[in-house]
Amino acid sequence: DARVTQTPRHKVTEMGQEVTMRCQPILGHNTVFWYRQTMMQGLELLAYFRNRAPLDDSGMPKDRFSAEMPDATLATLKIQPSEPRDSAVYFCASGHDGSGNSPLHFGNGTRLTVT
Amino acid sequence: GDSVTQMEGPVTLSEEAFLTINCTYTATGYPSLFWYVQYPGEGLQLLLKATKADDKGSNKGFEATYRKETTSFHLEKGSVQVSDSAVYFCALSSGYNKLIFGAGTRLAVHP
Numbered sequence: 001d002a003r004v005t006q007t008p009r010h011k012v013t014e015m016g017q018e019v020t021m022r023c024q025p026i027l028g029h030n031t032v033f034w035y036r037q038t039m040m041q042g043l044e045l046l047a048y049f050r051n052r053a054p055l056d057d058s059g060m061p062k063d064r065f066s067a068e069m070p071d072a073t074l075a076t077l078k079i080q081p082s083e084p085r086d087s088a089v090y091f092c093a094s095g096h097d098g099s100g101n102s103p104l105h106f107g108n109g110t111r112l113t114v115t
Numbered sequence: 116g117d118s119v120t121q122m123e124g125p126v127t128l129s130e131e132a133f134l135t136i137n138c139t140y141t142a143t144g145y146p147s148l149f150w151y152v153q154y155p156g157e158g159l160q161l162l163l164k165a166t167k168a169d170d171k172g173s174n175k176g177f178e179a180t181y182r183k184e185t186t187s188f189h190l191e192k193g194s195v196q197v198s199d200s201a202v203y204f205c206a207l208s209s210g211y212n213k214l215i216f217g218a219g220t221r222l223a224v225h226p
Contacts, residue, residue: 004158031212043204043216050211091158095212103149104212106158 002026006092006107014115018080021110023092024073032075033104034067035091043091049075050097082114117142121205121217128195128224136190136220138179138205146207148172148181148188149214153202162190162203195224 005024013019025032033048047057047067057067064083069075079086089111093104122137140148147166151159163172168183177192188205205217 033213042218045213045215048211048213055211056213093159093214097212102212103161103164104214106151106160108156108158 002105004092004094004105004107006090006110008110009108010111010113012113012115013082015083016081017114018078019082019086019112019114021077021090021092021112023075023077023094023107025075025092025094026105027073029094029096029105031095031097031104032069033093033095034075034077035093037089037091037109038087046077046090079112082112084114087112087114117146117207117209117215119205119207119215119217121203121220123218124202124221126220126222128222130197130224130226131194132224134190134192134195134199134222136203136205136222138188138190138217140186140188140205140207142186142207142209145183146209148179149206149208150177150179150188150190151204151206151216153204153219155201159204195222197224197226200224 007022034046036044046059052069066078089109091109093106095104118141149164150162152162153159163174165172165181171180179188179190202219202221204219206214
């Protein structure tokens with residue numbers, strides 16, 4: 001059963017440190033999304049890619065967050081410097097937009113705690 | 116812009132009770148509609164979907180019908196089980212698979 005893989009599952013770091021989260025999308029999928037989940041804000045879309053090109057990253061704080069897809073098997077989300085308010089669960093999801101209504105497949109998330 | 120509104124939780128039910136979780140949407144065009152479920156410590160999983168008006172999505176005893184006239188996609192199940200306890204998210208697609216989610220509704224089912 002193909003699945004989206006995210007690493008690490010958990011990350012605890014101190015304020016000011018750099019954090020990198022990784023995602024391996026399902027082979028053959030051409031869209032990749034990063035979502036952040038918190039109790040207060042629910043699921044927020046941070047950024048997404050189509051065919052490895054960034055389409056929209058307006059949901060990300062630009063001064064500290066960056067998202068890239070160095071190749072089709074890897075997407076990264078980086079926070080530098082991290083702050084306590086970045087504590088959340090970060091989900092990666094992938095899909096194929098060929099039919100226009102195919103579902104997204106989610107990874108199990110990276111739970112980030114910034115102290 | 117496009118948005119999804121779903122009923123606030125938590126919803127607490129006894130086993131075998133009937134479940135309804137309301138979901139309404141605002142969108143330009145004709146989006147596809149989805150229900151996702153999230154179990155503790157896991158990512159979201161697709162539960163069911165509908166791609167056009169009057170379509171009914173169904174899976175594992177859950178059903179939802181795409182109602183264009185009321186812009187709704189309510190989730191129903193005739194008899195819930197303890198194992199259905201989870202958070203349920205209604206969502207619409209907004210181009211390139213992009214999903215816009217509701218706030219989520221927590222369901223707790225007691226024996």
